[in-house]
Amino acid sequence: ETAVQIYRNMVRLRFLDDKINEMIAGGIGITQHSTRGQEATTVAACAALEPKDYVMPYHRGWGWAIGKGMDPKILLAELIGKKTGCCAGKGGVHIADWNLRIMGRPGVQAAHVPIAAGVGLSVKFRKTRDVVLCFFGDGASNEGNVHEGMNLASVWKVPVIFICENNLYALFTPNVETTSVRDIADRAKGYGIPGVIVDGNDALAVYETVREAVQRARSGQGPTFIESKTYRMHGHTAMDRFHLGGYRPKEEVEEWERKDPVMRLRTRLLETKAASDGDLREIETRAKEEIEAAEKFAKESPYPTKEELFRDTYAE
DSSP states (O other): OHHHHHHHHHHHHHHHHHHHHHHHHTTOOOOOOOOTTOHHHHHHHHHTSOTTOEEEOOSSOSHHHHHHTOOHHHHHHHHTTOTTSTTTTSSTTSOOBGGGTBOOOOSSTTTHHHHHHHHHHHHHHHTOOOOEEEEEETTGGGSHHHHHHHHHHHHHTOOEEEEEEEOSEETTEEGGGTOSOSSGGGGGGGGTSOEEEEETTOHHHHHHHHHHHHHHHHTTOOOEEEEEEOOOSSOSSTTOOGGGSSSSOHHHHHHHHTTOHHHHHHHHHHHTTSSOHHHHHHHHHHHHHHHHHHHHHHHHSOOOOGGGTTTTTSOO
């Protein structure tokens, strides 16, 4: 059941990504950072959480929102600045939802990592069972904020799981040109915490790896650093047309396309008889209908008025 639910959310996320690209092509303004190719890491990681657990996201897509249970209608409305969105249209790609424990992110790259350590410290003070999942990319792994946050989390022994989505590129730059180690997870040794590498395109492997780290964190053993090796099939943003010629070798792209995480999980479900082809086709059809309805809802929703400009901006 868990594997089928992970597949359901990955398909919803894939169709949402396609819809966002379609809307951009139609002239609708969305700050787009495609999740295509990286669905397994975000969705499967969130599947290992309980409802009250926290997520610290970054700019790469909307997988955490879908994985944590956000209605695509609310998500898409937020992305195009409508008042029916999860942040009343004021957050855009900086998605946050307190009810889902999605903590949002600052506009500064990697600035959310020390905040994750702080959320973990809050959990420790309150003596609850909650854990924090903190996501960031391979480019951010070289930022000082990441090292400060991970060091604090280790010193305080707080329940934070750091997940580095290594998609091999920091925007246009290959990480081999900017990163001193082949496996970023090796850096965990410097903080005295476990460093684990997982195939980020294998949803079930991600789920099991994160579940083990979550159990470790809940039992008071502190943080874990997980490096998820994956690949973004589209460019960094809608303006990044790498497929028209540029910084990625054609052979590399084709190799990773054969590792498509959605198709890999679909094949696995069929091989293990966890679901039939008919079951999966029904999931896919319903997901497509749901995203079509989300587009209609988002487009028909009103924008915030100027009177609402400062609402929810300042504490009372």
